[in-house]
Amino acid sequence: MTLDEQRHILNLDCGRYEAHIKGIDASEFPVVPTFSNQPVAARIAAEALQSAIAQVAFAAASDDSRPVLTGVLIKFEREQVIMAGTDGFRLAERKVEVTNSGAAEQAPIIVPNRALTELSRIIASGEDTVEIAITPNRNQALFHAPDVDLVSRLIDGPFPNYAQIIPGQYSSRMVVDTASILKAMKIASYFARDSMNIVKLKMEPGSTDGLTPGTLTITANAAEAGDNLSQLDTIIEGDGGQIAFNAKYVIDVLNIITTPQVALETQSHTSPGVVRPVGGDDYLHVIMPMNLFK
């Protein structure tokens, strides 16, 4: 194997086999920005970043009819970064503590979902930290970990002002065992597959003395496939009620909830439902229902 540096040709020679592979001048390779002079916008524990990406990235849009939604918003605050992803039907928001609290404040950035998923795969977890820096012209971000650097373009454009669609109150709050509801949703989703993935949740509060638990009834049916019903004991504050969701959206979020119990807060059958891990206030997930009950 010989390299002709002048003509940028790699010559391969092996017995009766010979090949010449044309190359390009190494100086043509785009300069990978190193940001050595840029202030670190945030320093985050690798493990926390990985879990945040897992909890947020799946909610970003997979089709690019609205390019900003294919990215994850990262907002920099003094003590934390806030990451948010939405595809227009659901929204995930996770707060992650930074280890360089008090860093200079930066305007938010939108990082392509794919870049973050890639980042999550290549950074080693453990005790490492990941630093985020942004180019002065704000069109690229550098993610710096001890063994690896990842540079990503940033998505330009205003991210939807999602704060206004997060319901500030609820008329019903249900707390249920995460594993049980996930299992019931998965079973229901088989029956829902042929009927637009619709799964219905009926929440009935228990007795006021607390002796009879509340009941969550999950149903799905398809004209051809049949129907299914499962009931779970729950704690329900407020009125209860009925709401229909795309089973996929509910399963997606339950899959990344790590606490043993999960809460669903609802207002009406046409208002967004809020899913929160019980005992963790760093994550929330909003799902828009299907309009089934008029």
Added chain:
Amino acid sequence: MQQTRTILHGDLDAFYASVAQRDHTELRGKPVAIAFSSRRGVVASCSYEARAFGVRSAMPLFIAQELCPDLIVQPSEFDAYHAASAAIHAIFRTATDQIEPIALDEAFLDVTPVAPSITAGAELAGRFKQQVRDRTALTISFGVASNKLCAKIASGLGKPDGLLTVAAGGEAAFLAPLPVGKIWGIGPKTNARLAEAGITTIGQLAALDDAQAATLFGRWGQELRAMAQGIDTRPIVSERDSKSVSNETTLDADLRLTDIAGAAAILNELAEAVAANLVADGLLTKCVGVKVRSSDFQIYGRQWTLLAPTASSTVIYKAALACYRRWVGEMQAAGKPLRVRLLGVKAAALVTHDTPHQLSLFR
């Protein structure tokens, strides 16, 4: 000569109200009105007991309550309506896949292959009525005729629990004594204009000559008179044929491929027109397409499937523009220096408003 068709029009009797009376025994035999929470204050459906007092659908609730002080107003229960509608469609599908749903409670069926005569159609309709009663405990009225117009009018005349047939060849005679307003497309305005001209029955309309028809209705005259004569060749548009709404325009001057802004402005207008049509028909689209005729006289089409059905002009416009950009990219990649002669926007994979659909976080 075209073979005579057998068309059925099935229409459930006082659908929403009947479902309520079926599911809530205490409502049986009582005047009941259904009001949707989304359109509070208007009667969406009412039981025959309420109709006896003069209560009608689309009537403001307060008027209905004046006419019938004991009126029981019930909220809608779309879950039950969808279930009943699905069960009835399943019954229909045992005989034909040529089903054109008009609403949850109403559909046209072309049953010619299994019921080649009106008599056979009536037998089939009788069987459907029994099956609907057995499986859903609801009553349905059928009109059986050789075309949609007569079948629909017949099902209405036979209500409730009716089965009315119009013999093949007897269409004009069947229609003649009926008021002109029974014909599709004749609304109160046209009705008033006809009344001024002394035309009140369909028979009078059928007897007009070309000149009179043209003076009264312009280009539409011929078609309308044909309808009045009982001639209606409109086919059954089954769900599988999936209707679409589209709008296109031939450009005043050819557009260069690079002039995306120029195309965007036109697509925006077309999208608005398409969206307005969807809204008027109570439909939502799940698939937006663009049509392009280029300077080489080729017609290109590109489409985009939406994640959730919509009737929003902005969403339709954005999807159409995305399709157009994709097409431009392909043409440029292929080195085709085309110009654009015609642009069209199409909304396909339509669903009705009351079809369950995913709601959006951002409006």
